[in-house]
Amino acid sequence: MSAYSVTEPSTRSKWFAGSLVILYALITMIPLAWIMLTGFKSPSDAISYPPKVVFEPTLEGYVNLFTTRTRQTKEFLEANPPQNWADEIVREYDMVIVGPSKFGERFLNSVIIGFGSTFLSIFLGTLAAYAFSRFKIPLADDLLFFILSTRMMPPIAVAIPIFLMYRNLGLSDTHLGMILLYTAVNISLAVWLLKGFIDEIPREYEEAALIDGYTRFQAFYKVVLPQAATGIASTAIFCLIFAWNEYAFAVLLTSATAQTAPPFIPTIIGVGGLDWPAVAAGATIFLLPVMIFTILLRKHLLRGITFGAVRK
Amino acid sequence: MTDTIANRAAKATPQKVARKIKGLSDRAIAWIFVAPTIFLLLAINIFPLIWTIQLSFTNYKANRLNREPEFIGLRNYERILTDSDIWLNMQATAHFLFWTIALQVLIGFTLAWLINKKFKGNDLWTTIIVLPMMLSPAVVGNFWKFLYQPQIGLFNYIVAFFTGKDPSSFEMLGSVQLAPWSIVIVDTWMWTPFVMLICLAGLRSIPDYIYEAAEVDRASKLRQFFTITIPMVLPFLMLAVLFRGIENFKMFDLVVQLTGGGPGSTTELTSINLKREAFEKWRTGYASAYAIILFVTVFGLASIYVKALNKVKER
Amino acid sequence: MRTFLTGLMRLRRGPWEMLATIIIALGVFMLMQPFVLWAFTYSFITTLVGTVMFIIVSHFPEDE
Numbered sequence: 001m002s003a004y005s006v007t008e009p010s011t012r013s014k015w016f017a018g019s020l021v022i023l024y025a026l027i028t029m030i031p032l033a034w035i036m037l038t039g040f041k042s043p044s045d046a047i048s049y050p051p052k053v054v055f056e057p058t059l060e061g062y063v064n065l066f067t068t069r070t071r072q073t074k075e076f077l078e079a080n081p082p083q084n085w086a087d088e089i090v091r092e093y094d095m096v097i098v099g100p101s102k103f104g105e106r107f108l109n110s111v112i113i114g115f116g117s118t119f120l121s122i123f124l125g126t127l128a129a130y131a132f133s134r135f136k137i138p139l140a141d142d143l144l145f146f147i148l149s150t151r152m153m154p155p156i157a158v159a160i161p162i163f164l165m166y167r168n169l170g171l172s173d174t175h176l177g178m179i180l181l182y183t184a185v186n187i188s189l190a191v192w193l194l195k196g197f198i199d200e201i202p203r204e205y206e207e208a209a210l211i212d213g214y215t216r217f218q219a220f221y222k223v224v225l226p227q228a229a230t231g232i233a234s235t236a237i238f239c240l241i242f243a244w245n246e247y248a249f250a251v252l253l254t255s256a257t258a259q260t261a262p263p264f265i266p267t268i269i270g271v272g273g274l275d276w277p278a279v280a281a282g283a284t285i286f287l288l289p290v291m292i293f294t295i296l297l298r299k300h301l302l303r304g305i306t307f308g309a310v311r312k
Numbered sequence: 313m314t315d316t317i318a319n320r321a322a323k324a325t326p327q328k329v330a331r332k333i334k335g336l337s338d339r340a341i342a343w344i345f346v347a348p349t350i351f352l353l354l355a356i357n358i359f360p361l362i363w364t365i366q367l368s369f370t371n372y373k374a375n376r377l378n379r380e381p382e383f384i385g386l387r388n389y390e391r392i393l394t395d396s397d398i399w400l401n402m403q404a405t406a407h408f409l410f411w412t413i414a415l416q417v418l419i420g421f422t423l424a425w426l427i428n429k430k431f432k433g434n435d436l437w438t439t440i441i442v443l444p445m446m447l448s449p450a451v452v453g454n455f456w457k458f459l460y461q462p463q464i465g466l467f468n469y470i471v472a473f474f475t476g477k478d479p480s481s482f483e484m485l486g487s488v489q490l491a492p493w494s495i496v497i498v499d500t501w502m503w504t505p506f507v508m509l510i511c512l513a514g515l516r517s518i519p520d521y522i523y524e525a526a527e528v529d530r531a532s533k534l535r536q537f538f539t540i541t542i543p544m545v546l547p548f549l550m551l552a553v554l555f556r557g558i559e560n561f562k563m564f565d566l567v568v569q570l571t572g573g574g575p576g577s578t579t580e581l582t583s584i585n586l587k588r589e590a591f592e593k594w595r596t597g598y599a600s601a602y603a604i605i606l607f608v609t610v611f612g613l614a615s616i617y618v619k620a621l622n623k624v625k626e627r
Numbered sequence: 628m629r630t631f632l633t634g635l636m637r638l639r640r641g642p643w644e645m646l647a648t649i650i651i652a653l654g655v656f657m658l659m660q661p662f663v664l665w666a667f668t669y670s671f672i673t674t675l676v677g678t679v680m681f682i683i684v685s686h687f688p689e690d691e
Contacts, residue, residue: 008430009429009430013429014429014430014431014432015431017426017427017429017431018426018429018431018432018433018434018437020426021423021426021427021431021434021437021441022437024419024423024441025437025440025441028440028441028443028444028501029440029443030466031444031455031456031459031466031501032443032444034459034466035455035458038458046464047461047464048464049463049464049469049479050469051464051465051466051469124348124349124352125349127344127345127346127348127349128345128346128348128349128350130345131341131342131343131345131346132346135338135339135341135342136342137342137346143346143350145615145618146353147349147353148614148618149611149614149615150353150357150358152558152610152611152613152614152617153357153361153607153610153611154561154562154564154583154586154603154606154607154610155562155564155583156562156564156583156586156587156590156603157364157562157586157602157603157604157606157607158357158360158361158603159590159591160360160364160367160374160590160596160599160600160603161359161360161361161363161364161367161600162356162360163374163591164363164374164596165359165360165363180352180356181356183352184352184353184355184356184357187349187352187353188353191349216338216341217341241446244448245446245447245448245449245450245451246448247448247449247450247564247565247568247569248564248565248583251450252587252591262448262450262451262565263450265450265451265454266450266451266454266569276458279454279455279458280455280458283451283454283455286448286451287447287448287451290446290447290448291443291446291447293446294439294442294443294446295439298435298438298439298442301442301509302509302510302513305445305506305509305510305555306510306551306555306621306624307621309551309621309622309624309625310510310513310548310551310624389671393667393668393669393670393671394664394668396664399664399667402658402659402667403659403660403661405659406659406660406661409659605671608671608674608675608678609654609655609658609671609674611678612651612654612655612674612677612678612681613651613655615647615651615678615681615682615685616648616651616652616681619644619648
């Protein structure tokens with residue numbers, strides 16, 4: 001760009017634009033920062049007025065998140081000294097830790113169902129995307145639209161028959177049921193995104209491989225797959241984030257064994273109402289991985305949210 | 313669209329190469345690759361959909377297993393479409409849709425336009441701005457509920473700080489007037505970056521030479537903005553608006569966590585209403601008809617969306 | 628407008644898709660408008676007609 005380019009904004013307008021954007025970014029971060037701070041507050045600090053920005057940090061929220069506790073008599077507490085640092089925190093309220101809470105379990109469910117469905121949708125999606133990209137398939141455009149439209153369906157509308165179907169098949173509240181369901185929702189995204197990525201790989205590579213005596217299968221997994229690795233990885237992250245965040249199906253179809261974290265976090269109850277520091281701690285632990293993934297994904301973000309339509 | 317990619321692929325593979333392929337024929341491989349996806353979608357999306365259509369003509373109740381459902385024709389549809397309460401829920405949805413889209417387009421486009429000034433460090437700030445939209449809507453709704461608490465919430469405190477009102481004098485989630493706006497605010501906070509990103513792509517797709525030509529013609533900056541920038545970004549903006557429209561039409565998780573549809577039914581968007589009918593009142597047949605109405609609406613919007621998608625793709 | 632009408636007569640995809648889009652948009656508007664109840668009542672059938680029409684006409688040949 002030359003120094004006299006008419007499209008290059010002046011230094012002053014750059015400075016002005018920059019400060020407005022930074023101001024917006026800072027304002028938009030306040031709620032997130034606040035929730036992370038609240039995770040390190042004591043329950044009384046969390047609900048104090050005026051809201052406290054400076055406070056004494058404590059891990060109480062996190063301890064309450066991961067444990068279940070009961071109140072004990074003074075005699076019992078004196079007879080049994082605290083076992084560890086977490087126990088010590090709880091002792092301030094005349095309580096003892098009696099065991100782990102359900103949060104760990106629910107978090108693990110989120111991980112299992114997230115990774116399971118991501119793996120399945122990427123596996124099936126890559127195959128389908130390759131076929132759509134390279135072969136002549138009758139009614140290809142209609143099939144692709146059909147695949148996309150399944151993602152647009154309102155979850156609650158789909159949940160009614162799925163609820164009945166899962167009840168009959170014994171799949172309600174099971175990991176398998178949730179994995180299959182999330183795979184079905186994610187596969188449309190996977191096919192559309194991966195088709196875009198595979199379309200970008202020049203056909204000549206495979207043709208050269210075919211001439212060298214590779215079969216189609218070999219050409220697919222020895223030539224195309226390595227080339228599409230970045231695309232597959234970013235598609236996988238998108239699928240994972242979706243499955244991780246999903247709430248509507250989870251709240252309607254699971255209640256115990258296979259319940260994921262999103263329906264669980266809002267139900268964390270402390271002594272005397274909602275235990276906000278524990279809820280905030282749960283939210284922080286739950287949201288942090290997604291934020292990290294978003295930063296990793298930033299180059300492909302636009303592609304992912306528009307089903308591959310906008311490439312830049 | 314006769315020149316599909318598949319067609320081009322067929323043309324691109326020369327006869328000689330095609331004959332050399334060992335093992336399965338391409339056609340067989342294509343079917344083996346596509347079939348599992350189609351099968352899964354048929355089992356988990358299409359079969360349930362057909363079942364829903366069938367149920368929508370009955371008075372089935374899913375919590376009564378031993379009662380045979382009766383066929384009642386179009387009566388469910390008739391009842392829903394003449395019910396003024398459901399009409400009110402639709403209007404609540406319309407209020408939510410209209411204001412979230414208006415605000416997101418306004419703020420999102422402005423931000424994109426500012427970021428496109430290419431100031432130092434714009435990438436970093438863009439990444440930070442984008443963060444909210446990838447988060448779990450249910451968890452976001454849950455922690456905004458904390459921010460909205462009348463006595464202790466940060467939102468009320470900040471509003472009180474700037475307006476001088478008493479922070480406990482208004483309840484964002486509890487008052488009939490404010491609750492519809494509270495969900496608009498959170499959705500705008502969360503999804504403005506989405507509109508911004510798409511607008512940014514639109515702005516970046518405008519080649520410099522168009523502006524240079526306009527400059528040669530001595531068109532003013534303002535004129536350039538309305539005759540070049542806006543029309544060129546419009547297809548992208550349409551895409552963003554349609555997508556947000558579809559998503560917010562079926563909005564459930566965020567609002568259920570924030571207000572649960574209350575107070576009264578002021579924020580009871582259609583999905584929340586449907587959930588009540590289906591999973592609280594267990595009027596399965598009735599709810600199925602309701603679901604079909606929502607589904608057809610979304611499907612119609614989705615076909616327009618795909619059309620807009622292809623338009624942008626051609627650029 | 629002229630090309631639009633001839634496009635309709637010659638069963639071309641572009642103008643028919645446009646027409647279907649308008650009908651769908653009208654149906655959605657009728658569903659959520661706050662003015663008259665009967666428009667709400669007939670919104671579903673409008674959207675349904677528009678959507679089915681869209682699926683059919685998107686198989687019409689492209690212009691040229």
